Amino acid sequence: MNEPLSSKGGGNRGKKLPPQFLTPDELQAVLEANNKGLTGTRNRALIVVGWRSGVRIGEALSIRPADLDETNHAIRVLHGKGNKARTVGMDRQSWAVISNWMTARKAAGLDAAETLFCTETGGRLDSRYVRELLPRLAAHANVNKRCHFHGLRHTMAFELVTEGVPVHLIQQQLGHSNVAITSRYINHLNPAETINRMKARSWNKAGTPSQVGLNLNLPDWLERFKSELGNRLIAFTDLRTDESQFRVLLTLL
Numbered sequence: 001m002n003e004p005l006s007s008k009g010g011g012n013r014g015k016k017l018p019p020q021f022l023t024p025d026e027l028q029a030v031l032e033a034n035n036k037g038l039t040g041t042r043n044r045a046l047i048v049v050g051w052r053s054g055v056r057i058g059e060a061l062s063i064r065p066a067d068l069d070e071t072n073h074a075i076r077v078l079h080g081k082g083n084k085a086r087t088v089g090m091d092r093q094s095w096a097v098i099s100n101w102m103t104a105r106k107a108a109g110l111d112a113a114e115t116l117f118c119t120e121t122g123g124r125l126d127s128r129y130v131r132e133l134l135p136r137l138a139a140h141a142n143v144n145k146r147c148h149f150h151g152l153r154h155t156m157a158f159e160l161v162t163e164g165v166p167v168h169l170i171q172q173q174l175g176h177s178n179v180a181i182t183s184r185y186i187n188h189l190n191p192a193e194t195i196n197r198m199k200a201r202s203w204n205k206a207g208t209p210s211q212v213g214l215n216l217n218l219p220d221w222l223e224r225f226k227s228e229l230g231n232r233l234i235a236f237t238d239l240r241t242d243e244s245q246f247r248v249l250l251t252l253l
Contacts, residue, residue: 020146021155027051029141030134038108038120043133045101046117046125049075050152052094054174056081057127057149063116068098080175088173161186 022030031047034040049060059077067076069087073095078085090098105111105118113122130149138147145151153174160170171182 020151021158022143022145022147022151026141026143026145027152027155029143030137030147033137033141038104041101041104042117042125043137045098046130047134047152048094048097049090050149051156052090053088054153054156055088056153056175057130059175060149061115061117061125061127061130064114065102065111065116068102068116070095070099077175082177084175084177086172086175088175157182157186 027047031044034043034047046060049055049063050057053075055063055075055077059080062079063075063077067078068074069076073090073092074087075090076085076087080086101116105113105116108120110118110120110122115124117125119125134147134149134151138145157170157174160173161167167182167186168179170186171179174182174185176182176185
């Protein structure tokens, strides 16, 4: 099966679009839209790696078979953003999909290929092919959302937040340089706490004092400590951090 490449990128390249995630059902439909042959087995594994590990497209296409740790279900990313290395973990079901591709890859005589996700002739898979592949699969699966490789990363981050994974662990998995970047990243994806807080508000009766502005007579040393702590927190995060992420940040101070 040929793997045509376009000389042009996707229609949204260069545009700043809001992050979007796919549901498990939508992703399952996209996976099932792949063909049943060699390239379909490879593409399913590639999509699963993007979804369940959160690696970037360039990181995924640079993975070599030697970078796979089958015992621990982990992948070593040697050249992440900023040329930084990290190790990402994956779940058992996802690893089974990778194993299927490894078996098919070996049966096709592609063991000598340098990269894990290679063409049928053993060459390096081009990112343009992947950028064109995902929208095509989404259309075939009747998924009416933008479907792109970085969106798999968004989906993974959203799922981890929803599952209650601490923000510093999400940071390590995604390869962000600091936890404040991760905090801003996931705030765009999961505003559920803000929405729930707004839904829980009620109109106070006229004259009811607000509980937010209570004046406490604190000792001078505690006022100074409060000011110093506040400055440290402001330097460490930003006002968009929600309560659950803020509590995690406190444990890191």
